[in-house]
Amino acid sequence: MILDQFSLAGKVAIVTGCRTGLGQGMAMGLAEAGADIVGVDHAGMDETKKAVESLGRKFLPVEADLSTIKAVETVMVKAVETFGKINILVNNAGIIRRADAIDFTEKDWDDVIDVNLKTVFFFSQAAAKQFLKQQTGGKIINIASMLSFQGGIRVPSYTASKSGVMGVTRLLANEWAKHSINVNAIAPGYMATDNTALLREDPKRNQAILERIPAGRWGLPADLKGTAVFLASAASDYVNGYTLAVDGGWLAR
Ligand code: NAD
Numbered sequence: 001m002i003l004d005q006f007s008l009a010g011k012v013a014i015v016t017g018c019r020t021g022l023g024q025g026m027a028m029g030l031a032e033a034g035a036d037i038v039g040v041d042h043a044g045m046d047e048t049k050k051a052v053e054s055l056g057r058k059f060l061p062v063e064a065d066l067s068t069i070k071a072v073e074t075v076m077v078k079a080v081e082t083f084g085k086i087n088i089l090v091n092n093a094g095i096i097r098r099a100d101a102i103d104f105t106e107k108d109w110d111d112v113i114d115v116n117l118k119t120v121f122f123f124s125q126a127a128a129k130q131f132l133k134q135q136t137g138g139k140i141i142n143i144a145s146m147l148s149f150q151g152g153i154r155v156p157s158y159t160a161s162k163s164g165v166m167g168v169t170r171l172l173a174n175e176w177a178k179h180s181i182n183v184n185a186i187a188p189g190y191m192a193t194d195n196t197a198l199l200r201e202d203p204k205r206n207q208a209i210l211e212r213i214p215a216g217r218w219g220l221p222a223d224l225k226g227t228a229v230f231l232a233s234a235a236s237d238y239v240n241g242y243t244l245a246v247d248g249g250w251l252a253r
Contacts, residue, residue: 005235009034012083013232014075016040016066016123017093021193022143024048025221026090026228031057033229035088038079040064040071058083066093067114069122076126088139088232089127091120091165096158096195109157116161121168128172128181137180139232142169144187144243149251162187166243173241182240184231189247191219215248 013030017023019041027037028051036058039045042065052059060082064071079086094116097108124140131138145162146152152159165185172183190196190209199205200218210216227246230236245251 002235006229006233007034008088008229008233011035011087011232012038012079012085013088013090014038014040014079014086014123014127015090015092016119018048019043019045020047021195022188022191022221022224023090023092024051026092026141026224027052027059028055029222029225029228030088030090030232031055031059032225033233035232036060036083038062038075038083038086040066040075041093042066066119066123067111069119072119072123072126075123076130080130085134085136086127086130086138087136089123089141090228090232091123091140091142093119094143094161094195096155098154098198100154101156104156109160112157113161113164116158117164117168120165124168124172124183128176128179131181132179137182139236140172140181140183141228141231142183142185144169144185146187146189146245146247146250148185148187148243149245169243170241177240180237182231182236184236184239184241185243186224186227186231187243187245187247187251188224189213189219189245189250191221191223193221212253213248213250214253217248219246219248 013035015027018027018039031052049059147159148166169185
């Protein structure tokens with residue numbers, strides 16, 4: 001039955017950047033659908049652990065800095081040691097730096113590209129190797145952005161990274177679909193998290209953004225739960241290389 005296909009009972013999901021924000025929301029959604037969670041973040045994940053465990057699911061926190069790819073192998077080893085397998089990877093950890101393009105520094109370029117694009121690629125590669133070893137297939141969900149579709153302003157490395165995420169999502173889907181590995185992305189719209197705190201604190205930008213969102217409100221981490229569960233589940237087995245916007249209508253405008 002179709003609703004059974006959305007169940008993640010018995011599945012194991014790695015969610016990066018799940019201390020707070022969208023990663024926390026998606027980890028909770030996947031846990032609500034039945035998955036155990038391997039959380040990866042460079043800071044404490046106690047709140048997420050508590051929330052996932054209160055749903056009756058297991059939560060393995062792995063503290064790691066994803067600004068380099070050094071930790072990727074360790075995370076995979078710890079996850080497999082603990083749960084014996086991995087079924088889902090959500091590449092969510094991401095950062096943003098704001099400055100005029102004319103003044104943008106090499107550091108702000110490299111820092112953002114490293115976390116948002118390089119680590120996303122190599123984490124996907126490590127997960128796919130594990131899926132192939134298990135011969136189970138698997139699900140990879142990358143977190144893209146409105147700036148995978150639009151240029152944005154004052155965020156050059158962020159736009160480059162998120163445009164790259166959409167491209168790499170397609171490339172990996174093309175190479176791995178034949179192995180029953182689904183690679184897709186979610187492009188969140190304007191969501192109320194730490195990432196957008198500065199925008200929301202600026203009354204002018206805040207109002208301009210709200211006026212342009214057909215739904216008339218900022219998105220919440222919980223708004224991603226349904227899409228994350230869909231893309232992590234058997235219900236999306238024939239969805240490959242697609243970037244699905246969850247944006248209150250922003251891109252339709
Ligand atoms: P956030 O700042 O609230 O959360 C980011 C998470 O990533 C945090 O838990 C943080 O600790 C973790 N993280 C950051 N750098 C890390 C590193 N080097 N190593 C390990 N963990 C690290 O932001 P968010 O809004 O929840 O963003 C989550 C993802 O969604 C990001 O990829 C972001 O670009 C994307 N996104 C956000 C919005 C939005 O409006 N908030 C819109 C589109 C896309």
